[in-house]
Amino acid sequence: MQMESVHYFYYKKTMNSITYKWIEFFTLFIVVPISFAFKYPMGIKIAIGFLGFLYVLYILLKVEHVVFKISEAIGWTSFWKQTFAKFLVITIITSLFVYCTNQSLMFHVILHKPLLWIFIIFIYTLLSVYPQELIYRTFYFKRYQKFFKNRKLLIISNAFVFSLAHIFFRNYLVWVLTLLGGFLFAMTYYKTQSTLLVSIEHALYGCGLFTLGMGEMLGFPT
DSSP states (O other), X not given: OHHHHHHHHHHHHHHTSHHHHHHHHHIIIIIHHHHTTSOSOHHHHHHHHHHHHHHHHHIIIIISOOOOXXXXXXXXXXXXXXXXXXXXXXXXXXXXXXXXXXXXXXXXXXXXXXXXXXXXXXXXXXXXXXXXXXXXXXXXXXXHGGGOSSHHHXXXXXXXXXXXXXXXXXXXXXXXXXXXXXXXXXXXXXXXXXXXXXXXXXXXXXXXXXXXXXXXXXXXXX
């Protein structure tokens, strides 16, 4: 029993070492996303993504001992005010963009394929947004926050790797949108330390873009 405790101590020490974390960082947030931009079987990409997500969950639960629960200290009123203000600005800007570039796309899915719209909104929120926030906010901040000397560098780095995760789209506009989105999400998570709140914000913006007509560019089926 004592020997098992010693082994566990060294195991956890290794998993939390600076060297291990840097290797982990470059593998998960640099090498894997860039590899997805290259052409090779989609099945392999899905397997890599799935195994990566299982690894993130393992580290969060078994190494970092993160407990997933809704904090009673969440400032819901403040969150909704700030999120609605940002959502309104984003909606105005993106509406003008869609209107000026391709008016036929505006509200196309919700008007012509409402059932598809409902289905995608549901699937996107549960199977895309929340896993992304677990990886790019909860895991990222828990593992690498100490790497950065100040808040700005932490948030900028997080926004950069979040944008890099979308490099496979091969679209400069997508990279810009996800860079800005990553910055907003990183700010929200830094302030609230809540995966739930940042997931809600992420889902609102993503679903808003999909509804307005920018879904195809972002990989939504239309």
